[in-house]
Amino acid sequence: MALLKNLYRYTVLIITLFLLVDAKCTYSRREKQLNVTCRKESHFPADIPPNAYSIVLDECKIRTLQKSDVKRFTELRIFHIAGNRLRTIDVDVFSDNRKLEVLDISRNSQIKSNVTKTLVCNLAKMNRQMRELYLSVLKIDKSDISNIIRCLENMQLTVLDLSSATNGPLNDYTFSRMTTLQVLKLGSIYPVNLRALYNLTLLNTLRLSDTKLNDIPSFYDEDTNTTLLPGLRVLYLDSNYIQTLPNRTVGLDNLEFISMRSNRLRRISSTDMSRLSTKLNTMFLNINKNIRIEQCSFSTSVVKLELRNCRIMFSRKVRYIFSNLTKMTGLSLSKNYFDQSSDVLGMLFRGLTNLTHLSLEDCSIKRIPDTTFKGLHNLVMLTLSGNRISILNANFFNDLRSLQSLNLAGNKLTTVQKDVIALFPPSLNVFDFSGNPFVCTCDLLWFMQLFRNDRFKFLKNGTNDAYKCYNPPEMQGRNLTSFNITKADCTHLSFGIKLTIILSSVTSVVAILTFAVYRFRWYIGYGYFLLRAKRREARERSDQNQYAYDxxxxxxxxxxxxxxxxxxxxxxxxxxxxxxxxxxxxxxxxxxxxxxxxxxxxxxxxxxxxxxxxxxxxxxxxxxxxxxxxxxxxxxxxxxxxxxxxxxxxxxxxxxxxxxxxxxxxxxxxxxxxxxxxxxxxxxxxKKPSSSILHSSPKCNQTARDDGPKDEPIETSSGDETRP
Structure with missing residues (x-):
């Protein structure tokens, strides 16, 4: 009996999968839960099994969502339909999905504000199981936002995303009854009123991006002399106008993560960081242009730091700014500048023995000192793409014992020496050398064999022709995979030696001629001008053209x-x-x-x-x-x-x-x-010359002309000129 039941179950599963072969959706099971993800759908898929646990329809082109579309999914827990083109949505669309816990309708800006309000309020009445609600980038009027929040008070939400959905300031105690909130994302609210967050003792993540903040606000409650958010661990302050770190404590003693991307920070010092929080372990400070960082500014607790696209000039003056970050595992310095005339690269990463990820892409680096990666025994991923590196030195990688991935795409490498790859650690199996101007000669033969070896994985930056030959001319534009030269061909190639001799001879002759021209340049110049003068004289004396005027x-x-x-x-x-x-x-x-x-x-x-x-x-x-x-x-x-x-x-x-x-x-x-x-x-x-311009008499040879007309009086006219 059990055998027949299992056979029936597998038969139903096979038939279901067969019917879904042509669908644009993918299906997966995890702990006996069916998860469905669809892409490029223009209508709600009609063939999704009714026992679906999770349905993700993000970035599709669905315009309407009706109750009949989702009514049959009685086991639905997670529903995402973000980034679509929704215009019409039934306000009671989820009334039959009583087990729904996560809903994301973000980035559907064509939904009307009153529809969103009614939808959320109906959902709050019908479903007390809701834990996460995402309403970012929706058009919600000021008059509706307070009603929406009031309706949400009936739920036990832990995550609420209202990023770019709110406008204008929030009142005091706006979220005070939503005591279960752990993650709150707000945007487009100004001025920021932190008293709206009163009583959110469980809140650990807060997003205040795009709120026109000029300073990091104080989280102290002046009435109780305590912090408003004692459990806050993660704070996002991206896309604001913050120029300086606070000059006083701001009640963020337990803060571990802060993101201040796209602000206007000008200076960072150790004193400023200690006032912010002594427990910070992750900092995202990307796109703060021309920021100045003092020595040892960051706390020793920092584990991950991003300073991408900050236009920092790393020179000898700042070569020790990371020396105290011995616990750091991730560092991104992409799109900054390094003084190539100093040894800043050779000193900057000293002591970062726990570093596992390092990104130095698009930094215009031409040369890497041998001591750059010294002591980085735990480095797993190294990104050096988008630079101007033309030579790889085997000494670069002596200490990179744990390296697994190396990205050198978009540099100036024409070849890769065999002894360099030979010294790579055994753990290194992922390369990205795409976009380099390779010279496809016998020197690159061993690299081509490595390229075809299954032991190594060569990334291609999403293209199939990222590895191309740039020289010699007959190979230009061809993929490295079509480089069919063999080892035997290279062994018997005597033409290369002959070509080297010929090129050396030509170079010597050109050098001798160049020296001779430079040594006798004045004599050559004199002779040239003398010949030109004689040629002009001869041409003028032999000119047989008849002119009407002299x-x-x-x-x-x-x-x-x-x-x-x-x-x-x-x-x-x-x-x-x-x-x-x-x-x-x-x-x-x-x-x-x-x-x-x-x-x-x-x-x-x-x-x-x-x-x-x-x-x-x-x-x-x-x-x-x-x-x-x-x-x-x-x-x-x-x-x-x-x-x-x-x-x-x-x-x-x-x-x-x-x-x-x-x-x-x-x-x-x-x-x-x-x-x-x-x-x-x-x-x-x-007058037309009658003798050599070098030996002619100073007297002019005056000959009367019988055919010349008699002078006539010149008529004058008013104004400066007769011409326009």
Whole structure:
């Protein structure tokens, strides 16, 4: 009879499991209790067995929850439906689940406040077995929160989570009747009124995150001169504005755990810590930027400490801040900075003989001193990912006898020496070398064999191609698992030796040539400029192009008097040169830029008459720019620069400064003798050379031009310039 009963039971179980093969839920049994966990469900699963003890539907997409969905689960003790998209929920949905002890409907922000209130109050009337209730991140109005708490007084709750669900301050004695509470999580209440926690003598965990606290509040009751929460062991004060630790005792004598992540702490000293609590063994101080820690600030009772992302600069001045923490087992210093020029890493962990977990990821570490891990015999997990380590030294791991997991992902390792791994302790069986730029040559062959060995577990950071070859080029991007070179191939590879010799020879030749170039750099430079001058001279003398003008004169309208009285009479009347002047020679109705380009292209040279007005004019600057472009394009002396006056600093543009530095220019003077020299130099610059620029006569070869037109008067117009 017993055999038939067992056979029937197993048959029902097999059929049930067969029907659930295609479901998105997983099933497990623990102490004969059926636990169900579902993911990615958009509706409440209809095929969950009615004897389910625990149902977890977190992070699904369920929009409605009806009484008919959960009515059949008469043995249900734990129900989670957090992080869904609930909009509609029956207020008496759990009226038939009289054994329900844990309920989590957190992070369903679309549920209306009055629905939440009615749901909780109905639950309090029907179910006295409830022990844990999670209502975090729900939209609950100020008027409803007090009613909800009043309803909860009928329960014997030990855990209540109202994180980010409350708004505004709480009244005195708000939770005074909930004497069974052991864990209370509050958020978005400000100002904080600790008298709301009166009479919670069993409370051991309190969360006051995101409450705009500027200081750690005092837990002393001034009326009775005793602490409000004598049993408090765990305190969360994350995401506040706390800058300093208390300067007086605050009634937290039994506090063992404190989390102050994302605050504004600036300084920590041993005196501050002793006022807070002498029994602290766990501290989370992550994301307190630019915090300054004095020597021996932490109590010797500290076992676990996190200082992640605090922008601490660890230098020789703070190399002993952990020296008294001989009981510490866990330490996280990730996303901080270490002075690479000092031996701070070699001294920082001295004396931490009980340390089991150490995290130093994303600290920009390039070099690890040999004494860094000295004495850490009990270290089990070491994380060094996200640094710049390129070389592993076998001496690093001499004292790491208990090491089981090593994370060196995302560093600069190109290879891993065989003698380094050979000295790893026998307990080390989990590696993470992913994201390193490996060079897949014969030097990495033994590591590939280790990679394929079942004795070691290589983590991959969630990707299947985290171990890739970066060099040589023909192997770039390939997975290490496809690196098929064998030991025999490496033994007979003589090409590598030949390649080494060739590379050494090339390097030697390059070094000799580099030394020779540096030794004779002045002679080489002189020869280069001499050849360039001769080439420009030859190109200009052999230029057979026919130009309409000898020079295009670029000037500002304010300098027209000098152009008419000085420049044109000498060059056009005396020297029979033909100049292009925009006031006289440009075609009306044509675009200004087209006129500029046409004038430069049809002139053998461009004469820039520079004054302060010229330097301040955008159109004059454009003419200079286009002329410079022609100079670069044709590589000949086609630009002549004349300064009529000293240019003020505010008018000097970068382009004009560059032109004045690179090219010799003429300066107009009022001195009669200087003017004669000025005109001679200008004629030599504008006329086409007839002999070598190195041996030419100082006198210009003046030839009358019969085809030059007679000078015509230049018409003037009002305004600064005729151009826009």
């Amino acid at each position: 020079a295009f004169v670029a000037y500002n309208k304010s300098d027209l008097t000098w152009i008419q009285d000085k420049l044109l009479p000498l060059l056009e009347e005396n020297e029979r040169m033909r100049l292009c002047v925009h006031d006289r020679d440009w075609l009306c109705g044509r675009d200004v830029i087209d006129n500029i380009v046409q004038s430069i292209e049809s002139s053998r040279k461009t004469l820039l008459v520079v004054s302060n007005a010229f330097a301040a004019s955008q159109w004059c600057q454009l003419e200079m720019t286009l002329a410079q472009h022609r100079l670069l394009a044709e590589d000949r002396n086609a630009l002549v620069l004349v300064l009529l006056e000293g240019i003020e600093r505010r008018n000097l543009t970068p382009r004009l400064i560059l032109q004045m530095r690179q090219q010799t220019y003429l300066e107009w003077t009022d001195d009669p003798v200087g003017q004669k020299i000025f005109w001679k130099k200008l004629l030599r610059s504008l």
